[in-house]
Amino acid sequence: MGSTVIAIPDREDVAPKEKKKFRDFFLPIISFVREVDSKYDLRKLIHSIKVGVALVSVSLLYLLDPLYKQVGENAMWAIMTVVVIFEFYAGATLSKGLNRGIGTILGGGLGCLAAAFAQDVGGIGNSIVVGTSVFISGAAATYIRLVPRIKKRYEYGAMIFILTFNLVVVSGLRAEEVMQLARERLTTIVMGFVICIFISLLVFPIWAGDELHDSLTSKFEHLARSIEGCLEEYFKVDTDKENRPGFSFSSCKSVLHSKAKDESLANFARWEPWHGKFRLSYPWKKYLKIGEVLRDMAANVLSVKGCLQYPRQSLQNLRASIKEPCEIVGSSLAWALRELGESIKKMNKCETAAFIMPKLKSIRHELNLIITPSALAGVEKSTDALELASFVFSLMEMVDKVEELTKEVEELGGLAGFRANSK
Incomplete structure (x- = not known):
């Protein structure tokens, strides 16, 4: 009579199965916690x-x-x-x-x-x-x-x-x-x-004023990065455009579509009592005014999108000729936006405001030199000249908006009682 041998698994074979069951049991819980942390926000x-x-x-x-x-x-x-x-x-x-x-x-x-x-x-x-x-x-x-x-x-x-x-x-x-x-x-x-x-x-209050304050200051950084990315994309050569993805305007579009949210937050913030750094009768209307100027500037940045779609060689050469002054303009605009945003974020008076206005005036002078009739006389095609002029005029509009933002931020500092920078 033959005997049947039954294999009995040892502890090492059983342990992985138990670990798998344990892991499968807690996997939905772990995924839910991760989803709450990343998608829904702790608040x-x-x-x-x-x-x-x-x-x-x-x-x-x-x-x-x-x-x-x-x-x-x-x-x-x-x-x-x-x-x-x-x-x-x-x-x-x-x-x-x-x-x-x-x-x-x-x-x-x-x-x-x-x-x-x-x-x-x-x-x-x-x-x-x-x-x-x-x-x-x-x-x-x-x-x-x-x-x-x-x-x-x-x-x-x-x-x-x-x-x-x-x-x-x-x-x-x-x-x-x-x-x-x-x-x-x-x-x-x-x-x-x-x-x-x-x-x-x-009990762990969630203030609309804090949300509006953080949202407004982040818009300055979004626009600064958008200007830098837009200029980088504009002056890419054809080989760079093939190897790297194009510039995304998503952050700029988020600024452009923020009006309804800002108005709602400002309305709620007016009802809130004195909390943290926001006193009673805080000038939330000035926040809405600054947000409106930022949206106008976001529209100007988006208007440059059409200028990025000209791969002709003649335009590549033309763009290269104005690359240096335009990059100086872009870096100056980004610097000014970051300084203004940092001033609102820390609720300090913008110490560099006195330097921003003269710098913007010199920037406007440099842009005017780019689109003078003598500078455009060497351009062979009228479409190329039109594209160049459109791009430079968009930059000039951004300069005007930054000037307006500088004035609005200084007024906000006076109304809100921003303190002098301790640096």
Whole structure:
């Protein structure tokens, strides 16, 4: 009778399998952590945790019997308040919370008066008073919320006013019961608001002002690199263009498309209290003005993109003849932008501002010499002369924008109280 030999794996064979199972178990967790760290940003994770804590805190009004006996079903309004007003930035949370509070108080108060007056009229006049008051308040509040200045900061409050007024007036309850119901709901809304503000402002706050400040200073560096890269691409020879990839305008385009984000951050920043280096009534409008000039300059840089697509040999020679002065211009513009951006970033007065303006004037003089009629007389083709003139005029536009930026940054330093550089 033959015997069957069964191979028994030793420890060395088993260990790799166990390691593989262990690795496969934790691989999704590790990949998730990496994704959170790289893609979503740590601040978004913190915000999500803060919202969860706020919801748990406000849910205690339902979970704890002593609190539930005090507020009853009105605890739902506290939970709704947390869900609605808790935003990513502290300024946005404060803005929506105050808008909701003001809209609720005004809408509830006027709604109670209208309901009481309708009850006093009685009969068919009750319905007429309710309908008329709803029409007047809804139409007036809607018109006001469409005004641009009101829409930016108080649109949510106007919407809450309309909603609260209609709910109170159309409820049909007696005036005493309306007042009691409004008081109970307002109390729970205030509870939700206080919890949101406490967690948003005191627990790892995320400030819109800091975001706007960092975003603005980064734009100076983006444009400086774009100018340097654009000039490098412009003066490449054909062999270099074949061996190396072309210049990317992605950072410049991000500056150009930043208007909506800047305006939103500035609106939230105006609501924020004194924090860190940003005091009350900080000149955020000046940030928007500087951002507008930077976007204009980004458009000028992008306009040079068409000048980069001329591979003819005649243009290569022509470009080589103006390479040195243009590179001096580009390096000077990049230097000026970095100095201005560093001044805003560190909130120091730009010590080199006195040198920037004279240097820009000398740069403009050098550019004027490049496109004089005598300098363009030797150009054989009119298209070549047009391309050269277009490129130089774009550089001159950039010089003008840097001059404007220098003035705006100096004004910002005066309004914001930038300190003198300690160097």
